[in-house]
Amino acid sequence: MECAGKGRGSRCIGWPTRRCGRCGAVAYCSVSHQLLHWKDHREECKRLEQQMKRIDVLNDFPFTFTQEATLEILEKKETRCSFLSKRGIHGVGMWMCECRCGPPPLTSFDFSRLMDDVWDLSSDLCPSHGPLSSISKHLKSWKDYYEWRCIPLHSPVALLLHWPLTVYHATQIASVRSLTVESCNKLCIHYLGPEKELLQLSAFGELCALFNGMQVHIELIGPAIPQDRDGEKIDLRGCARCLDADCICRSSSSSENVNKIAVTGKSSALTLQLHRGFYHDRFQDLKEDSFPQLVIAPNAGIAAYPSWIPTLVCL
Incomplete structure (x- = not known):
């Protein structure tokens, strides 16, 4: 959680440990x-106060590690570092x-280190190849998703897959999913304010499975994108390995296998393109090619940052 007052006046002086005494939903x-x-x-x-009264429902995750990853960390019985270390995925x-511990700032990070990125998990713990069946119903929960992808509930992949699953949800x-392969095989999304997602783009490959048979194009726009990556185009032909x-994900034909649903055989494709800057400054150029x-804007901080007000006007 970031300081809700970030960007107002003086710079933040530390971690946001002071919560609103009424709603408890924001911190400073x-x-x-x-x-x-x-x-x-x-x-x-x-x-927000009314929503926070339902916090037990909102925190009702099906994972076996839920308490370890939330309550125990909050009570300082566990740390995120130790949680990841136990699973061999820390750092x-x-x-x-x-x-x-995190990586260095995005402006100085060597993105070539992530070119061959993998889940760093065994195949039974991650969606490294196409699902066994197409989606028979709208996925409404993490349990639905884990069951569909045949992933055990002790797998931590939800920590990264919340990005593509948020897009899906x-x-x-917005009822966009009604644009089926039969009626329209292309889907264009503008994704605002990406930050650490830029180091986890391979996780978005799961959208090839979620949008079976569709050509999905996502424009990622935000000031956190490094200048030297402005305009960069990334083709994700399937899931991370x-x-x-x-595993089939490492076979010579993996690019063909990972983006096909076993039952239907329909191919999917996902293209990401990065744009540095604020959405309201880039929108006119973007809409010409990809309306x-x-x-x-899953984490753009629209409610907190004054710089996003022109974007709201634009929308």
Whole structure:
């Protein structure tokens, strides 16, 4: 969680440990940032308070590691580093962003290190190849997803797959998924404010399975994208690979296998393109080539950062 007053006046002075006393949904690094943010926050505080009363329901995850990854870390009985270390994924590949050890700033990070990124998990713990069947119903929960992908509930992949699953869920809410392969085989999404996702882009390959038979194009726009990656285009032909040397995901025909549903045989493709800057500054250029069917900002901080107000006006 970031300081909700970030970007207002002075710089943040530390971790956001001071929560709103009424709703408890937002946190601040200091009293001054809390006071500065109150003008905006007071309009949503009551709504957030009602949502937080359902926190037990919202935190009702089916994973066997739920308490270890949430409550025990909150109570300092466990750390995110130790949680990852027990599973052999601390500081490696896409997992390096999942604790405070983290990678260096994006502007100085060597992205070539992630070119051959893998899940760093065995094949039974991650979606490293196409699913065994097409989606028979809309996935409404993590349990639905894990069952569909035949992943055991002790697998930690949800920590990374919340990015593509959020995109999938947003399409359900917006009814975009009604654009079936029969009616339209292309889906264009504008994804605003990516940050650590930039070091976990391989996880988005799961969208090839979720949007079977569709050509999905995602424009990622945000100020965190390094200048030298502005305009970069990335083709993801399927899921990230697992660690098992004999898995189908490592075969010579893996690019063909991982993006096909076993039952239907329909091929999918996913293209990502990076754009540095604010959405309201880039929108006119982007809409010429890729007018979106969906705009999503999962962690852009629209409620907290004044710089996003022009984007809201644009939308």
